Amino acid sequence: MEKEMYGDILQEEDVKRLVNTFYDKVQNDVLLSVVFAPVIKDNWPLHLQKMTDFWSTILLYTKKYKADPMPKHMPLQVDKAHFERWLQLFNETIDELFEGQVAANAKLRANSIARIMQAVKGIEPKV
Numbered sequence: 001m002e003k004e005m006y007g008d009i010l011q012e013e014d015v016k017r018l019v020n021t022f023y024d025k026v027q028n029d030v031l032l033s034v035v036f037a038p039v040i041k042d043n044w045p046l047h048l049q050k051m052t053d054f055w056s057t058i059l060l061y062t063k064k065y066k067a068d069p070m071p072k073h074m075p076l077q078v079d080k081a082h083f084e085r086w087l088q089l090f091n092e093t094i095d096e097l098f099e100g101q102v103a104a105n106a107k108l109r110a111n112s113i114a115r116i117m118q119a120v121k122g123i124e125p126k127v
Contacts, residue, residue, distance in 0.1 A: 008100025015056045018106070019048055022093040031085045035076055058109055059102055073117060080123050083114045 006014060026032045027044070040047050053064040090110045094103050118124070 006097055009059055009098050009102040009106060010100075012052070012056055012060065012062070014098065015059060016052050017097060018093060019052045019055055021097060022090055023048055023051065025089045025093065026086070029085065029089065031082060032089070035078055035082060039076065055106070059106055070117070070120065074121065078121070078123075080118070083118055083123065087111060087114050 006017065009015060009018060023044070026036060050065070050067075053062075054069065056062045057065040087110060091107050094107055098106075
C-alpha cells in the first residue's frame with residue numbers, strides 16, 4: 001500500500017500532520033517511549049500542540065512558540081542512541097509524508113537541534 005504524499009510543508013495542518021505522525025511513532029518506540037512517557041504522562045495532547053507550535057515557528061515562521069525548549073529537555077536521561085533514533089524516526093516521517101524545500105529544511109533543523117542538545121549534554125554527536 002502506497003503512502004499518500006502531501007507535497008511540501010506549507011501550512012499549519014501539514015506541521016500538525018508531521019508532529020502527530022512523528023510522536024505516534026515515538027510513543028510506540030521501545031527506546032524513546034520510556035524516556036517520554038514518564039515525563040509527559042497523559043498530557044500528550046498538550047505536548048503535541050506545543051510541538052506543533054514549535055515546528056510551525058521553525059518551519060513556517062509563525063512565531064507561535066516563544067519558550068526555550070532546552071531547559072525542559074536537559075533533565076531527560078538520554079544518550080547518543082536516543083538522539084539517533086529520534087532523528088531516524090523524524091526523517092522517516094518526513095520522507096513518508098512530504099517532499100520539498102521546507103521538508104528538507106525540517107530534516108536539517110532537526111539534525112541541528114539534536115547536535116546542539118547533544119553538545120549541551122556533553123554527548124558526542126554522530127558525524
